[in-house]
Amino acid sequence: MHSSGISTGEAVLDAFNITKKFGELTALDGVTIRLKPGSIHALLGENGAGKSTLVKCIMGYYNPDEGQILVDGKEQSINQPKDAAALGIGMVYQHFTVINNMTVLENIVLARPALPSFIDWKKEAEVVSKKMQTMPFQFELDKQVSSLSAGEKQKLEIIKQLMLNIRVLILDEPTSVLTPNEADEILQEVKKLSQNNGLAVLIITHKFREVMGFADTVTVLRKGAFVGSQTVAETNPEILSEMMMGEGLDLPPLERDATQVNSNQAKLSLKNLSILDNDGLIAVDDLSLQIYPGEIVGIAGVSGNGQSELTAGLGGQRALKNGVIEVDGQTFSPVRRDLQKHRYFVLPEEPLKNACVGNMSVADNMALRNFDLAPNSWFNSFLNFSAIKRESKKLITAFNVKTPGPDEVISNLSGGNVQRAVLARELSQQVNVLVIANPCFGLDFKAVSDIRNLIMEARNEGAAVLLISEDLDEVLQLSDRFYVMSKGKVVLESKPNDVDLTEIGKAMAGHMEAAA
Amino acid sequence: MLKTLEAFAVTLVAIIISLVLISIFIWASGNSFIEVYQTIYKGAFGTWFSWQNTLVRAAPLMLTALCTAIPARVGLVVIGGEGAVVMGGLFAAITGISLNGMSPGFVLFAMLFTGALSAGLWILGVGALQYYRGVNETISSLLLNYIAIAILNFLVVGFMRDPATLNKPSTHHIGDANMMGVIGESSIHYGLVLGILLCIALWFVTSRTTFGFSMKITGGNPRTAKLAGLNVGKIILVSCFIGGACAGIAGVVEVAAVHGRANSSLNAGYGYAGILVAFLARHNPMAIILFAISLGGIQASGGLMQRRHDLPDASVLVMQGIIFVVILASEVFYGRLKIPNLFQSQKTAQENAA
Numbered sequence: 055m056h057s058s059g060i061s062t063g064e065a066v067l068d069a070f071n072i073t074k075k076f077g078e079l080t081a082l083d084g085v086t087i088r089l090k091p092g093s094i095h096a097l098l099g100e101n102g103a104g105k106s107t108l109v110k111c112i113m114g115y116y117n118p119d120e121g122q123i124l125v126d127g128k129e130q131s132i133n134q135p136k137d138a139a140a141l142g143i144g145m146v147y148q149h150f151t152v153i154n155n156m157t158v159l160e161n162i163v164l165a166r167p168a169l170p171s172f173i174d175w176k177k178e179a180e181v182v183s184k185k186m187q188t189m190p191f192q193f194e195l196d197k198q199v200s201s202l203s204a205g206e207k208q209k210l211e212i213i214k215q216l217m218l219n220i221r222v223l224i225l226d227e228p229t230s231v232l233t234p235n236e237a238d239e240i241l242q243e244v245k246k247l248s249q250n251n252g253l254a255v256l257i258i259t260h261k262f263r264e265v266m267g268f269a270d271t272v273t274v275l276r277k278g279a280f281v282g283s284q285t286v287a288e289t290n291p292e293i294l295s296e297m298m299m300g301e302g303l304d305l306p307p308l309e310r311d312a313t314q315v316n317s318n319q320a321k322l323s324l325k326n327l328s329i330l331d332n333d334g335l336i337a338v339d340d341l342s343l344q345i346y347p348g349e350i351v352g353i354a355g356v357s358g359n360g361q362s363e364l365t366a367g368l369g370g371q372r373a374l375k376n377g378v379i380e381v382d383g384q385t386f387s388p389v390r391r392d393l394q395k396h397r398y399f400v401l402p403e404e405p406l407k408n409a410c411v412g413n414m415s416v417a418d419n420m421a422l423r424n425f426d427l428a429p430n431s432w433f434n435s436f437l438n439f440s441a442i443k444r445e446s447k448k449l450i451t452a453f454n455v456k457t458p459g460p461d462e463v464i465s466n467l468s469g470g471n472v473q474r475a476v477l478a479r480e481l482s483q484q485v486n487v488l489v490i491a492n493p494c495f496g497l498d499f500k501a502v503s504d505i506r507n508l509i510m511e512a513r514n515e516g517a518a519v520l521l522i523s524e525d526l527d528e529v530l531q532l533s534d535r536f537y538v539m540s541k542g543k544v545v546l547e548s549k550p551n552d553v554d555l556t557e558i559g560k561a562m563a564g565h566m567e568a569a570a
Numbered sequence: 571m572l573k574t575l576e577a578f579a580v581t582l583v584a585i586i587i588s589l590v591l592i593s594i595f596i597w598a599s600g601n602s603f604i605e606v607y608q609t610i611y612k613g614a615f616g617t618w619f620s621w622q623n624t625l626v627r628a629a630p631l632m633l634t635a636l637c638t639a640i641p642a643r644v645g646l647v648v649i650g651g652e653g654a655v656v657m658g659g660l661f662a663a664i665t666g667i668s669l670n671g672m673s674p675g676f677v678l679f680a681m682l683f684t685g686a687l688s689a690g691l692w693i694l695g696v697g698a699l700q701y702y703r704g705v706n707e708t709i710s711s712l713l714l715n716y717i718a719i720a721i722l723n724f725l726v727v728g729f730m731r732d733p734a735t736l737n738k739p740s741t742h743h744i745g746d747a748n749m750m751g752v753i754g755e756s757s758i759h760y761g762l763v764l765g766i767l768l769c770i771a772l773w774f775v776t777s778r779t780t781f782g783f784s785m786k787i788t789g790g791n792p793r794t795a796k797l798a799g800l801n802v803g804k805i806i807l808v809s810c811f812i813g814g815a816c817a818g819i820a821g822v823v824e825v826a827a828v829h830g831r832a833n834s835s836l837n838a839g840y841g842y843a844g845i846l847v848a849f850l851a852r853h854n855p856m857a858i859i860l861f862a863i864s865l866g867g868i869q870a871s872g873g874l875m876q877r878r879h880d881l882p883d884a885s886v887l888v889m890q891g892i893i894f895v896v897i898l899a900s901e902v903f904y905g906r907l908k909i910p911n912l913f914q915s916q917k918t919a920q921e922n923a924a
Contacts, residue, residue, distance in 0.1 A: 371796045390799030400797060409797055411790030422787060422798045426780040435780055 065127070066091050066254045067143065067222050072111050072121035074104075081107040084121070085280040087273050089222060091252040094245060096259055096269035096286075098298055104278040105258045106148075109224055113138045113145055139167050144215035145224040148258075150207050152199050158210060159195040165214040182217070189213055190243035203358040204524075205236035212244070223248075224256045229264060233356050234526055241268045260298075262291040274298055308506060308531065311348070311514040319383055320344035321518035322487045327377035329360070329367040337363035339542035340376070345487075345518040350509070352529035352536030353522045353544070354558070360542035361522050362403065365491040368520070369400035371408070381487055394427070397486035403495060405476040410464050417446035417460035420479045453478035454504070470497045477505060485512045491522040506532060526558070576904065577852050584900035588893040595888060601879045609878050613871025620870060622757045626828075628866030629758075630655070632765035632858055633820035634844025636772060637693065639853040640813035641707070643776055644806050645789035646700060650693055650711030651817045652841025653718030657692045658685035658818025660722050662825045663832035664730075666744030677748045681822050689818020690811040692718065697810030701803050719837050726833055740833035750827035761823030766859055768816055773855035785809055817841060839887075843869070846894045865890070 067089040074082040082104045089095050099105050111118045114132035122129045125141050132138050138145075152161050163169070163178050179195055186192060191209040202210065208228060215223055225244070229237035241257075245268050248255045259265060265272050266286060274281040274297040281297045322345040331337035337360040345351045355361060366372035368379065370388030379386045381396045392398065402408040410419050418425075421442045426434050429441040446460040455474045457467055464472060473493070480488070490509065494502040509532060513519050522539075523529050529536050530550045537544035538561040546561040548554070593603035614624050634651035641648040662685040669677045696714065699705035725741070732742040752759050776782040788795040788805045795802050821836055829835050847865055851857035872886040 369797045370799055371793050388796075388799055389801065393799040402797065407791075408793050411787055411794050414786065414790055418783075418786075422794065425783050431780050437778055437780060437783055 064091070065089060066125065067112070068122075068124040068127070069108065069112055070122045070124060072108060072118045072123075074107055074111055074116055074118050081278050082111070082118070083279045085273075085275060085278075086121075087256070087283070089254040089256055091221070091254050092248055093270040094248055094255040094257060094268055096257050096265040096272040097275065098259060098262075098265060098272055098294060099275035103275040103298075105275055106226065107278075108275070109145065109226060109256070109258065112143065112224070136167060139218065139220075142219065142221040143224065144218055144220035144222065146208070146211040146215060146226065146228055148226040150211065152207055152210055152214070154198075154200040156199060157195065158193045158197050158199060158202075161199055161210065162195075162214055162217055165218060167218075185217060186213070189216060190247060203356065205232050205240070205356070208232060208236075209240060212240070216247070220253070222254045222256070224258070226258045227260075228257065229259070229261065233524060236356075237264070238267075244268070262294055265294065266291065308510045309514070310510060319346075320380075321347045321382060322489075322520065323380040323383075324368075325378045325380065327364070327367065327379070328375040329363045329372055330375050331360075331363055336375075337542050338367060341542065341544060342377075343537065343544060345520055347516045347518055348513055349534045350513045350519040350521055350532050352533030353520065353539050354526050354529040354536055355524070355539035357524045359539050361491065361524070361539060363542075364539075365400070365402045365489065365522055368489045369402055369408075371402070390426075393423075397484060398489075399423070399480040399485055399487070400489045401476060401480050401491065401493060403492040406465060406469070406472050409476050410472060412465035413463060415461045416450070416455070416457050416464050416467070416475055417443050419464045420446040420449050420460075420475060423479055424483070449475075449478040449482055452482070470501045473497060473505070474501070477508060481508050481512060484515070485517040488512055488517050488519045489522070490519065492524055493521075494523075494525065494528060580900050580903050581850065581852070581897070583903075584896045585893070587900075588889075588896040591892045591896065592889050595885075595892070596879075596881075599879075599881060599885075601881065606875065606879055606881070609875055610868060610871040613874035614867025620867075620874075623870040624863060624867040625758050625762050626866075627869045628862040629761040629765045630820040630824060630840040631844055631847050631862035631866055632769055633761075633816045633823070634841050635847035635851065635858045635862060636768060636844075636855060637813040637817035637841070638845045638848035639851065639855060639858060640772060640776070640816070641693070641697065641806075641810050642848065642853040643782070643785045643789050644809045645792070646697065646707045646806065646810065648693060648696055648707055648711045648810065648813060649845050650696055650714050650814070650841070651820075651844045652837055652839070653711070653715035654689035654692050654814045654817030655821040655824070655841045656715075656718040656722050656836045658689040658821025659825045659832045659836040660718075660725065660821070661685050661688040661818075662822040663741045663744060666748050666826065667742050670745040670748065674747045677744075678750060678826060681744070681748070681826055682819060685818045685822035685825075686815035687818070689821060690815035693814025693817070694807050694811040696814075697806045701806050715837075715841065722832065722836060723834070730832075732831065735831070735833070738833050738835075740829075740831040743830045744826065746830070748826065749830060750823065752827075759823065759827035761820070761827050764819060764823065765862070768819070769855045769859050772812070772816075776855060781805075781808075817844070820844075843890060846890055846897070849894070849897050 065088045069085070069087050072082055072085050073080070085104065085108055087095065087097065087108070097105050097108070107116065110116045112123060112132065114134045114137050117133065123132055124130065130141060132141070153164070156164070159175070159179055159182055162182055163173065183195055191213055193210060193213070199207065199210065228240065232240065241264060244255055247253050257264065257269060269286050271283060271285050272289065272294065273283040274294065276298060324341060324343050327338055327341045328336060329338035339360070341364070343351065353361065363372060367374055368388065381398060386392050386396060386398065388398070388400070406412060421430050424430055425437065425442065429438060430445060431437050443460050449455070450457060450460060453474050455478060456471045464475065467475065477493070488509070493505050493509065497505070506528070509519060509521070521529060521532055530553060533550055535547060535549045538546040538558055540561060546558065548558065596603040596606045613620050615621055634655060637651040637654055638648055662681040665681045665684045666677055669680055692714065693711065696707050696711045699710050700707040726739045730741045731739050750760050753763070776785060784795070784800050784805050787798060787800060788802050792802050820840060824836055825832055843865060847858055847861045850861040868889060869886055872883065875881045875885055876883060
């Protein structure tokens with residue numbers, strides 16, 4: 055019923071009946087997609103639906119077990135990414151592949167499949183800057199990539215591909231690190247490019263808004279199977295979510311208990327915090343705020359305005375230059391004794407990098423907070439492995455972590471399940487203070503809704519929650535009140551109910567205008 | 571379980587490849603490698619005499635291997651065992667000479683204490699430089715070896731020299747009463763007992779205690795360790811101190827059980843061979859015991875190899891070097907081998923049958 059609606063025009067790329075098995079698991083089962091020049095095709099599906107597997111088959115990272123890939127109607131065997139590049143297929147990956155300690159120019163030149171032994175940088179700079187003028191995004195060529203914001207890096211990733219004269223551009227969740235404005239800007243430009251230059255674009259996403267707003271056609275995958283393809287004009291979010299989830303879906307709204315802030319005593323109080331970044335420059339600048347029990351305070355803002363330094367400072371990963379953290383009126387420092395005493399939990403972004411030990415097991419990672427407490431240890435000194443395993447099994451079930459078992463090395467889990475495992479660790483005990491940064495980054499909406507519910511639950515039970523997020527919708531949905539962070543300061547306080555989006559947009563963009 | 575199996579398989583294959591390469595070396599020297607391997611076995615484990623010889627050499631290797639293995643747990647590659655042995659031995663000699671005449675048990679204890687303390691602080695300095703100043707610990711520990719040797723030479727050639735020592739400048743003797751005894755009728759001294767006990771104790775600490783777990787977290791991801799509120803600096807410094815102290819005890823044993831004096835025999839290469847033992851054992855203190863005995867055996871057979879096959883003295887070093895290079899190269903294969911999960915497949919087979 056859903057497979058109608060695709061006209062048989064000239065396709066630049068056909069992936070026909072692709073099947074890919076990993077051992078006994080069928081990751082892709084007879085999936086077909088067709089990309090046409092000048093149009094944007096969205097690939098929609100939950101985490102683990104097979105979107106990435108399909109794309110990896112197209113790009114030559116995997117060899118499909120069955121099916122063909124046709125370019126311009128001719129069957130091609132793509133055995134490695136180089137082959138895909140030669141056919142004019144370019145891809146922007148979910149995680150940045152730009153090299154931070156190189157300049158914009160070096161990154162662009164480096165992306166070429168074949169480089170001469172000697173590079174005439176002067177000439178390259180001329181060629182690239184000339185070509186750059188025809189591109190939607192402009193860069194200073196000698197700028198170090200590490201100084202670019204997430205949005206700019208994403209633009210650079212796209213430019214890198216466009217410089218290669220590609221005909222097919224694949225974007226793997228291109229907007230997951232971006233603010234809504236940045237995302238809209240980038241997608242708008244991609245759409246223009248596609249229409250003007252006849253570029254065929256495939257966008258992997260789980261955001262309906264992007265599908266409805268920018269795509270021409272959409273293919274939905276579910277558990278590795280092809281569910282349907284449609285033109286966007288003929289569909290709507292309800293149909294899409296039904297295709298994606300397999301059943302009528304209604305997300306339960308978050309249950310927010312009536313505000314019960316009746317305490318005069320702030321639970322978490324930050325007083326004049328200043329934190330330096332890696333270059334020794336002020337990243338968090340004299341920041342003060344109070345959070346009362348049973349309250350979620352959001353911090354919105356464009357990435358790179360001190361949010362990650364703030365999270366690291368509150369989590370003990372970065373020294374405070376100035377200022378005091380107080381919990382329940384007592385001076386607090388993020389060392390183990392205080393963390394355990396005040397039941398203070400921090401969940402930084404990118405949990406695998408910041409909050410896990412990649413080569414340790416799921417069970418060990420879940421015990422990071424309390425391995426030295428009963429029942430995980432005897433006399434706080436000797437590990438009780440069977441207790442650690444037992445506790446982790448409970449958490450795996452309670453938080454629905456998909457893992458072969460507690461002994462599995464955590465880096466083998468998918469991103470969403472790493473996030474669940476870490477959340478399980480941080481939220482399993484009674485929480486007094488919770489600092490949480492971009493908790494839903496890159497997760498499908500089932501996971502997002504689970505995680506937001508858990509955060510809300512902690513709030514309803516009286517915790518003080520600081521939510522630092524680059525996703526404005528998330529801040530608006532969860533917060534009781536929120537601030538906008540810009541250049542290391544909180545510049546605007548507001549409540550989700552009386553939100554003035556232009557005002558917020560200005561506050562968020564203040565930094566970007568000043569920097570330009 | 572699978573991880574242990576992987577470590578076992580990779581190490582085994584690496585050792586086999588080393589043996590092949592060593593065979594080529596022996597063949598090139600005009601000998602039959604089968605005969606030479608027989609000689610090595612005989613010289614290492616063939617008789618009670620060779621066993622004693624092997625174990626005497628294995629004792630310091632266990633202790634110096636710990637100097638690399640324990641800091642490795644927190645993610646540091648420390649190769650300063652040689653310098654730590656020298657410092658430990660030097661301070662043991664100083665202590666022994668100055669306390670000579672007091673109760674021998676006390677003197678021996680004091681030598682162990684000062685030797686372990688000085689060498690522990692020596693390697694702790696490596697950890698502090700790394701943690702607070704970002705100095706590469708491998709390079710600083712290597713350079714500290716030369717500094718330690720230079721200090722030793724300066725003292726034994728200079729004002730600590732016993733004028734009676736002519737060919738090999740040494741300190742005065744610590745006194746026969748203060749020497750560490752041997753076990754029963756053998757020539758094996760109590761340093762072996764110390765080595766084995768420390769390996770077992772540190773195996774327990776690293777794998778069974780919350781402190782060992784903290785070390786593992788710190789070594790695995792220091793950012794996460796900080797998030798968990800662990801005192802990363804303290805954990806690194808303590809681990810370095812423990813490692814250094816173990817190598818220092820090796821120096822004490824060399825002075826108090828073998829030579830009776832501090833001299834250039836302290837830097838005879840036990841520190842460097844210990845690095846090889848630690849890597850062979852994948853920094854597992856229990857496995858160190860086994861590999862220290864194996865390597866001690868190869869060293870013990872050096873003399874016999876020289877006499878029987880006219881192989882040069884340095885042959886033992888060549889063999890150690892080959893094994894080391896192959897072991898380091900084999901690191902590449904971790905996580906890349908497809909080892910069938912026997913336990914699981916059996917289980918699923920049973921489930922399928924049921």
